[in-house]
Structures are given as structure tokens and as C-alpha cells.
Amino acid sequence: MIPKQSMGKRKNKNKYLFSIRNRIFVFAVLVTAIPSLSMGLLLQNMLQTTLEGKVKQKFVDSAQIMERELSLWLKKRVYDLTVFSNASIVSEAVTAYLKMPEERADDGKNRVPNIKILETYLSTLQHQFKGYVRIFVLSRTGSVIAASQSGGRDRPFTFPDDYIEQISDRQWFKGRAYIDSRDKSPLILIGVPLFLDQLYEYETLLAIEVRLTGLLSLLDPAKFGDSGDWTYQSLVDIKTGRQFLYGRGAKKVLSKINLSPFGDRQPLREYANGMGERLMGLVVPFRELGWGLFIAENYEKAFSGMIHARHRNIIIVCCFSVLMGIVAYLLTRQIMVPLSALTRGAERVAEGDLDVRLPVRRNDEIGFATTVFNEMVANLKLSKTKLEQLATTDPLTGLNNRKQVMGILRDHYAYYRRYKTAFSVLMLDVDHFKVVNDTYGHQAGDTVLKQVAEIFNENLRNVDSAGRYGGEEFLVILAESGVDESIQAAERIRKAVASHTFIHEEQEIQVYISVGISRIQNQDRDEQEVVGRADMALYRAKDEGRNRVVYQAADDQ
Missing domain, CATH: 3.30.450 (Beta-Lactamase)
Incomplete structure (x- = not known):
């Protein structure tokens, strides 16, 4: 039988364990510990990401240095080949070989006077440049016409399948690395065309076999x-x-x-x-x-040092977070909860989210601050909308203003430089617009410009961009468009304007437009050059009678 005194002590003990205070304390510990542990894991991931980012950046920096060094190394070999190819003995021997009839060129006796001299010259070069294993004169198909004697004429080498494309791009070619069967060292074939004329025609190639151990x-x-x-x-x-x-x-x-x-x-x-x-x-x-x-x-x-430091930091942060969570709950719970909501709302606003609206549940200073915060965000959202419209939109036509459309053009130019995605630019001008203003008034001119802008919106694709360049001039950017597509789009707009009847205060006005077209080219150094060609084309359209479309291929045409 249990004594009554013991039972009383047990009841008091249970009452103490399950009191409201202890329940709140346990709840506060759990509420603080769980986010702290989550934050510790998040911090671990952040540290890991930061560490990997630094390592990756270091690798990329080293690779950029390596790429520059390799490019210089290859350019030096191409320069040597260019010097070799300009030698008169090479040009004379190859020219004589090409002029020789095919049946005689295959005859070993007839080939000796031309090719033997060339092979002697190539052997001399090969002895002077120790890093070159063999020097060849090759046909367009990669067969050997002449070779330096010290490297072995019949030993196989890797000839690139895409050498024609490489020569078209940079006027030299490079094969894949392959292994020398004698000493197992890596080799590579580098070559240039011989007698490359203005039409990029050539019949023979000069190539060197280089040992990559020099790298x-x-x-x-x-x-x-x-x-x-x-x-x-x-x-x-x-x-x-x-x-x-x-x-x-x-x-x-x-x-x-x-x-x-x-x-x-x-x-x-x-x-x-x-x-x-x-x-x-x-x-x-x-x-x-x-x-x-x-x-x-x-x-x-x-x-290893960073990993150990990361673990120590996570433990310290977790312990400190638990302790601060308990203290914060006991001392400042009534203040921190609404202030945390305000802080989170401010962070969202700082990140650009202006749809934040915090609930107002208290009739005190914090409730008043929350109300003021909501009003401030609403006013900020309204101001931002107005500023964006003023900064990017022409107030008369509703099209992009000049600053905005030039910014879009710069983005297209940067995208072209990276991915070679071509685009076209249309420069459009309303013909005799001054006559419209003088005859019908400036308000009629504004009406014409508004309706011209509506015609643009009806005849352009979603990926295209149009903007008011200045006065009665407009600039249109046609994304991913060829020459024929840009001309067709310009003609479609011109015809739409010519067939449209502009009405202002019950007065019918007939206007026409002139269009200049240019297309981005590889030699363009910036976006202003393609705009300049479009402007030149527009002036040509004006000089040739207006109400027409003119395409400008290059500045000198």
C-alpha cells in the first residue's frame, strides 16, 4: 500500500511537469530548435556552394590562361606554315606538279625533278624545327604529295574530316590528337592551304605533324x-x-x-x-x-580545414540559435512576432515583390506601423508602375521609346555575338509628315503617328520590337529574320500604311512611309553600325521617290 504522503508528492510532481509554463517552455524549445537545425543545414549548403564556387572560379581562371597560351602556341605553328608556304621553292614545285598531266604526275620518273627538290626542302625545315615530326604537302583528299624524309613518309597520321569547314572559317585546319606508334607520345596535324586565292580555291595543303609534349x-x-x-x-x-x-x-x-x-x-x-x-x-x-x-x-x-571550420560553425550557430530562441520567447515574444512579419515583408519588398500586404491584428504602435507599411507598399507599387511606363514607353504612340528600343537592340546584338542568331533592323519614316502638320494641324499629325503605331502592332510578330526613334521616325527589330523575310515584313507594313485611311475630325488623310532595311553582319563592331546602314537605306528610299523599301547590304554598297 502506497502512503498518502508519497501519493501527494507524486501529484505535485506531475502537476509541475505538466504545468502551462513547462508546456510553453517545451514548445519554445521545439519551435526554436527545429528552425535552428534547418538553418544549420542551410548554412552548410551555403558554405558548400560558396566553396565550390571559389574552386570553380579558380579552375575557370586557370583554363582561360591555358586557352590563351594554347591559342598562341597554335598561332605560332600556323605562322610558321604561312612562312613555309610563301617560299618560292614550294610554289614552283607545287605549280609544276599541278600543271603536269595526271598520267605523268603519277609516274615516279617524272615526279622526281619536281617533288624531290620539294622533299629535300621540307627535310631541311624539319631538321631546323625540332618540334616538328614531319612536314607534308598534301592533296585536297589528304594524300601525301611530298614529305620530309626524316619522319617516315608512309607512317599513318590523322587527317580531319572537317578541314574544309575549318579553312573556310580561319584559313587553317587542325586535326585530332593521335598517338605516335613509336614512342606513344601524342601528335597533332596542323595545315594551311597553298595558293589560296580570293575565291578561296586551292588544290594542295601544307601541313606539319607536331609533338604535343611541348605543351x-x-x-x-x-x-x-x-x-x-x-x-x-x-x-x-x-x-x-x-x-x-x-x-x-x-x-x-x-x-x-x-x-x-x-x-x-x-x-x-x-x-x-x-x-x-x-x-x-x-x-x-x-x-x-x-x-x-x-x-x-x-x-x-x-x-579539410574548411570542412572542419564549417562543422564548428554549424554547431556554434545551432547552440546560439537555441539559446537566443528561448530568451527571445521569454522576453520579447509579443514584440518579435509582429516585427518579424514586418521584416519579412520588407525583405520581399527589397527583392521587388510589391504585392505584400500584412494583416493588422493589433491596435497599438506595431499595428499602426503595419498599417503605414501597407500604405507605403501600395504607393510604391503605383509609383513604380508609372515610372516604368514613363521610362520605357513613348507617351504618344504607346510604343517603346528610343532609349528602350536601343536597349533591346543592344541585347539582340549581344545575343548575336554569342549565338550567331541573326536579326534585321527597319528604319521607317512617314513621307511628307511636315505637309500633314502644316495642312491639317499638329493634332492630326499626332493621330497619324498613333495609327501608324497600331499598324506596326498588327503586322509584327510577338518576338519583334518596335519603337519611336524620333519625330516621325520609327525603328523596328525583326528577330531571327533573313533578308527575304525582312523585305517581306517591310513591304507588308508599307502596303498596310498605304492602304489605310487616316481619319482626324472627319478629315481623311492619306500618308505613305519609306523603309530602310539592314541586317546584322559579322564585321559589325556594335549595334550602331546596323542602325547606320538602315538609316542609309532610308535616305536612299527617300531619294528614289519615297513610298518604297530599300535594303542596304553594306556601307559601301
């Missing part, structure tokens, strides 16, 4: 400010993902990693090699070279 110094991590203990680099073929040249100490670590063909953007990611090492790596493509740079670091060794 090993560029793959030294110390060149980019790294100690080299945990950083590894290799050159990769973009199309195949095959690593063909490794930096100091990198082959043992990176050779077991299989890289797939990759696109323009590669994320920083973790790799595991055959040795069980954890690596953080990035592949940076060099599109113009057809190569890429694979950079990797040992994760645990390079980032």
Missing part, C-alpha cells in the same frame, strides 16, 4: 599559382572526351576517369578514380580549339 610546361599547376600537390590537369578532346595529354603527376590520378563528350557548360562535380581518391573536378571547353581542359583537386586534402 607539358603549360599543364604545370605551378604556372597558375598552385603548389601542384593536389591539383591535376589534362587536355581533353571535346568530341570524344578522350584525355590525350597529362600534366605533371596527373596521368596516374586522372587516367582512370572516363569523360564523356561535353557541351558548352560543365558543372563542377566529384569524380572517383581507380585509386579510390575523391576528386573535385571541372571540364572547361575551348570551342575554337576543339579541346578542353580537365582540372581536378584532391577534395579531402585541399578542403
